[in-house]
Amino acid sequence: MKPHFNTQAMRTMGQWALVACIALAPATGLGESGAASAPTASVSAPVAKTAQTYTLVGYDRSIRKEHFAGLGKPTVLRMQQQLEVIYRNLADWQHDFALRERPLNDGIVGSVTLSWLQRYAYNFKFNVGAEVGKDFPAHMERMAAFAVAHPAELEVLLDKQFEAWDNANPAAIKAQDFAVRRQADAAPLIELVNRYRASRTAPQPARSGPADSDGAAMYVLRQEDLDALGSKVSVGKILAGFKDKPYASKETLKVALEQTFKDRPHMLVALWPVIDKSLRPFNGYLLNAASRASLKKDGMDDSTLDELAAFGTVYLKSREAFDTYFADKIGSGELTITDDSLPQLATATKVFDNFHLDQQALDSIEKQLSGSARYVGVPGAVVKMLEQIKGVDYPDLEIFHSAVKSKIAFGLGMCKLNTPVNNDYMRSLTISNDELASLQKELEALRPSLADAGGVAVPELGKQFEQIAALRNLPRRCEIDEKDSADEIVKRLFDTYLMVAIDSAARKQMPADIAPIQIKGGNCGCALDDLSGVVYGFYPYWDQKKGGQTINFRALNRVAYYGLTVDNTGEFYLGSNSFDVHDGSAKPNEFVRVARQHNSKVDWLIQKDDWRGAWLALNSQSKKAMLKRIGDNIIDLLNAPLSNPGAKVASLIAFAGATHPRRGDGVTLYFPNYPEDEESTALFNEFYLRLRAEMNKHDLWLNILVTQNTLASGKNGMGGAFGLANLIHLRKLRTAAEQGGRPGAQDNGEYLLVLLNEPSSDAKKTLRLDMENDSMLHGADRADFLRSILPVIHFDDRNWQQLEDDIVYARDNFGGMGFWAPDFDNLALPVTDASQSCLKSQQIFVCLLKNYRDQNLHDGLPGAIEVFACVHRWLLQSLMLFLMITGIVLIVLFFKFCKVQEFIKVRFLWVQLLIVLPALLAFILLLLYDPYMQSLSEGNMPFFFSAGIIMIGVGVGYRFWRAQRQVPQRERGMPQRQGMGFPILVWTIESDQRGFQWLIDNRGSGYAIIKKVEILLDGNPVADAKTALESVMESDNNVLWKSVPLVGQKLDPGKQLVGLSIPNGEAAKAFAQKLKAHDLAVKITYSGPNNEHWTSDGSGIMSVAGLS
Incomplete structure (x- = not known):
């Protein structure tokens, strides 16, 4: 007979052996520890513990490393071994024990060991004192022995529910229990555990209340989700x-x-x-x-x-x-x-x-579970189809379903000629006949669920795939009934076999803890205000990227940041944390500053999903109060001033027409699952109109986000608050209250953003057709309403040809378009060739520029000057304001103080370079690139003309002050009479096709008499101009030239004297060429009306003593 081993007994023996080894280990600096108390009988056999992860544990942080300073390394190592016996079945311990550095097996009280000692002190209620560290070894020996003898009871002592029960006891009983835990004797511990057991009852099953379909969730399939869906587990x-x-x-x-x-x-x-x-x-x-x-x-x-x-x-x-x-x-x-x-x-x-x-x-x-796709995986062909929406974020379950079904429909390839025949991407999605056959076999292995199928009888798969094959092979476009049949087949397959598995894989809860947004503008420049419509982007608050996400604000002139939710009292939350609507501090609002810096408007998406629970239990007054609270919080949020230093400076220097920095420019309301009864609709209308009126006072936008299905449910007078009929009604009320507004313009202040179903090729046309066929819209009202609609697409970064079609259709039929969580990295890619098509470039920015930007302007790519001037316009505004104030102060001081006047006259050039020219340059840059000053620059050339006149005046003034500066101080004080003044001789050389001339000019205000001429050629003096000419020409004596005697010549102010000329052009050219090889210097000494003598070298003059 084979020997029989009791596994549990062997495990218990091993644990006792470990405790014995620990007990025999030497203890440095400690006295002998008494034997562990004999455990009280507990008849139940020890139960093997399972690894558990505790989501909440306690630590006594008053236990510090210095409390164990007197313990030797062997003692600490023994304590670590005792901790292993006590906590070895916890996943937390297993993780820390397996760390590469082995911090729980090194005999050192490091940070990891200290955290477990703090946890131990919390579990067993140590009293902290100066010598508390010396109490640990003996206590831990007793608890290690208890852990081996009574593992089930130890599990209770370490359980958080036991901790909560003991803490809830009256103070006197709790004190006794804590003393038992500090003593660590087996019998009282078992009695304590048994008292806890006696108090327990089996938890009652939780009652399932009305649940919302989505909650604060999103739907996205990532690679790991697709891998899990396709794996057979x-x-x-x-x-x-x-x-x-x-x-x-x-x-x-x-x-x-x-x-x-x-x-x-x-x-x-x-x-x-x-x-x-x-x-x-x-x-x-x-x-x-x-x-x-x-x-x-x-x-x-x-x-x-x-x-x-x-x-x-x-x-x-x-x-x-x-x-x-x-x-x-x-x-x-x-x-x-x-x-x-x-x-x-x-x-x-x-x-x-x-x-x-x-x-x-x-x-x-x-x-x-047998045969359900949720647990055995979906067919491989379906996973291949789902790869086309990998990474695409969908905010609504119905929108996500439409995307999945559209990809399945493209994959099955029914009614192929009803899709754009020139779209290579869409044709590539159709699976082969072999893959279709494999799909049928895999679906047959799955169990249809009546719950999944909505309780409807499921047709045989064989018949469905026969229909699929027939519709795949049609050589013509499908008729309406055939197209409906194809759509119904896809719906049945999805609902019956795939929906629950795919939904559970895609559903992602909004994160509980959300850090502040980190974004940057890159080198894309500012948002464009001259697009032919609004381009609206949605940015997920939790989409964090290391170093910050680059956003191309030039492509998105308005961005909504979503993540804020509302509870049933009207208070705002970000994730699971309350959100302070009054907080304008720098860190949580850094993204607002960056967006404003790039001329992008900041909207907040306000989302509330849970309308089916507490809301239905409220009375009418409580519902009104909650909605009013939401409205008040919205106003407070948007009007909260930013308190960062840049915003404070910007508020001081804001030009006329510019808004002072605040926390937002508008909100977009997103209330899925809102009740459709008449009372709820009336309450929403009252809330909306009151909020609209309040936001108009502050020049704020108020938008509504709604799914296409919700909007369509309200056609022709039907539906609830977010049905088409009610939204048309609200639009008309607003139009009547605001006569004179421009419908569809960018200052519209109100847009209806519609989350399009997929495929967008059909959905956008259905949306337009709903507007056309609605009985409440006619003529100008229809045009106005259409221009207030922005269809929102979920672009997959794959079907670029369809994207261009969607952009053009939205431009021609609606007020613009929106992108739900687009690929911001793609948007920020640098454009190398703006002339490429959308399909060839595969850049969202290029697609938008080619279809929303006026092609007569330019290619839309900002230059370095434009990027700098617009992004840093507040810096330019500050600089210009500072320089203007400085200039005004200098002007006042100039006319009031002689010393200041003299200082400015002497340094007039520096005044222009440091004050006037920078101010003018800043002004021109702001006129060209500051969005708030575009109304001044567009069609207002007088401003540029004035700036040019000022610059010319500055130049003339500079020349005047320079001339004044060159006049001797004594001359400036003398009255200028006719024939008297200050002579200035300069000489120049001119050479062209007409000949060569050496010209001497008197540019001063008095006559000049030439007293002496000194000519140096290559540093050597020559007698006169003739000698110099002969030296330059060398052996060429055939040059004809003319000269006049210079000494004694009198030049009146403004007169000119030709000292030397060569009339032949070729000879002059040859002479000028040879002259360049020499160093020629000429000094002319002359006298003026006051018998003062000056020397001119052609570029400047200097005073000399009188000639003898």
């Missing part, structure tokens, strides 16, 4: 690993399952309701004084009660353990009890113990 094998493992609550079981399914979270989301339904509580049996008192009250014999009292406190973890224990006692004669009293004993001692999955529960789960 045996859920039964995974769950078999949890068989008979006890968990104190459903929550702890779910946490353990989350660890197992961490790579497939969507699978657990779909799986948990099935597990929860099959999971049932299991009871233990606690015999103690309280249960015996209950039995006595129920009339049990005193003799039997006395026998039961002799057993003391006994806890049995299962009915099997209960039956075995008491059968042994009855068989040994220690207990006399009738068969009728045994059930009474079981009822009195029964307490809730745990939840676990037994074989019956596993069989039930397996039966429910």
Whole structure:
């Protein structure tokens, strides 16, 4: 016979051996520790612990590293080993213990070891004192022994629900319990655990209230989701690993399952309701004084009660353990009890113990999961189709369904000629006949779910695929009934076999903790105001990227940032945290500053989904109060002033027409699931009109975001608050209240953003047709309403030809278009060739520029000067304002103080360079590129003409002051009489086709008499001009030239004297060429009216003493 090993007994022996090894380890600096107290009998066999992740644990942070400074390394190592015995089954411990640095096995109280000692001190309620560190080793030895002997009881002591129960006890009882935990003796600890067990009851099943379809969720398929959808995972094998493992609550079981399914979270989301339904509580049996008192009250014999009292406190973890224990006692004669009293004993001692999955529960789960695509994977052909929407974000479940079904329809290839035949991308989506056959086989292996199919009988797959094959091979366009049949086939396949699996994989909850947005503008320049419509972008608040996300504001002239939600009191939340609508500080509003810097308008998306719960229970006045609170918070949010330094400066220098920096320019309301009853519609209308009137006072935008299906449900007078009929009604009320507005203009202040279904090729036309066919719209009202609509697409970065079609259609039929969470990296790509088509460039920016930008202007690519001037326009405004004030101050001082006047005259050039010219340059740049000054620059050439006149005046003034500066100080003070003044001789050389001339000019205000001429050629003096000419020409003596004697010549102001000329052009050219090879210097000494003598070298003059 093969030997039989008791696995649990072997594990227990191993644990005792580890404790023995720890006990024998030397303890440096500590006295001997007494033996651990003998544990009180606990009949239940030790149960193997399962790894659990605690979502909430306590730490006593008053325990510090210095408390363990006196302990040697062997002692610390022994404490780490004791911690392993106590916490080894916790996932937190397993993670830290496996760290590469081995921080829990090095004999050092490092940060990791300290955190576990703090956790231990919290679990066992240490009193912190100067010597507290020395209390740990002995206490931990006792608890390590307790952990081996009573693992089930240790699990309770470490459970957070036990901690919550003990903390809720009265102060006196809690103090006694904390003392028991500090003492760490086995018997009192077991008594404490049993008292907790006696207080427990099985949790009641949670009542399922009305749930919203979406909540604050989004739908997106990422690569890991597609991998999980296509993988064939045996859920039964995974769950078999949890068989008979006890968990104190459903929550702890779910946490353990989350660890197992961490790579497939969507699978657990779909799986948990099935597990929860099959999971049932299991009871233990606690015999103690309280249960015996209950039995006595129920009339049990005193003799039997006395026998039961002799057993003391006994806890049995299962009915099997209960039956075995008491059968042994009855068989040994220690207990006399009738068969009728045994059930009474079981009822009195029964307490809730745990939840676990037994074989019956596993069989039930397996039966429910059999053949469902949620758990065995979707066909590979479907995964291939879904890859076309990988990474595309959808805010609404119905929109997501339309996208999935459109890709399945393209893949099946029915009615191919009804789609654009010139779109290569769409043709490439059609799967082959072999893939179609494989798809049919994989679907046949799946189990149709009546719940998935909406309770409708499912036609045979064979007949459906026969129809698919027939419609794939049609050599013509499908008729209307054939197209409807194709759409119905896709809908049935999706609803019956695929919908739940794909939905659970795609659904993503909005993050609980959302950090402030980090964005940057890159080198794309400012948002364009001269587009032919609004280009509206939606940016997810939680879409964080290392270093910040670059946004091309030149492509998006308005961006809505979504992430704010509203609770049932009207307060705002960002994720799970409350949101301060008055906070204008720098860090949380940095993205607002960046957007404003790039001339982009900032809208906030205000979202509320949960209208079906608490809202329905409110009375009419409470609903009004909640909506009013939402409106008040919106106004406070948008008008909150920004408090960063740049915003404060900008508010001081804001030009006329420019708004002062505030937290937003508008809001977009997104209220999916809003009730459609008449009362709710009336309440929304009242809220909207009041909010609209208040926002008009502050020049703020108010937009509405709605799905296409919700809008269409309100055609021709039907539907609720967000149906077409009611929105037309609200538009007409606004138009009547604001006569004189320009419908459809960019200062419209109100847009209806419609989340388009897919495919957009059909959806946009359906949207336009709904407007055309609605009985409430006619003529100018229809045109106005159409121009207030912005269709919002979910672009997949693949179908570029369809994108261009959508952009052109939206430009021609609506007021612009919107992009829901587009690929911002693609938008920010630099444009290398703006002349490329949308399809060839594959850049969203190019697609927009080619269809929304006036082609007669330029290619839309900003230059470096434009980017700098617009993005830094507040800096230019500050500079211009500072220089203007400085200039005014200098003018005042110039006319008031002589010293200042003299200072400016001497340094007039610097005044122009440092004040006048920079101010003019800043003014011109602002006229050209500041959005708030475009109204001045466009069609207002007088401003440019004035700037030119000022510049010419500055130049003339500079020349005048320079001339004044060159006049001797004594001359400036003398009256200028006729014939007297200050002579200025300059000489120049002119050479052209007409000949060569050496000219001497008197540019001064008095006559000049030439006294002396000195000519140096290559540093050597020459007698006169003739000698110099001969030296230059060398052997060429055929040059004809003319000269006049210079000494004694008198030149009146403004007169000119030709000192030397060569009339022949060729000879002059040759002379000029040879002259360049020499260094010629000429100094002319002359006298003026006041008998002062000056020397001129051609470029400047200097005073000399009188000639002898």
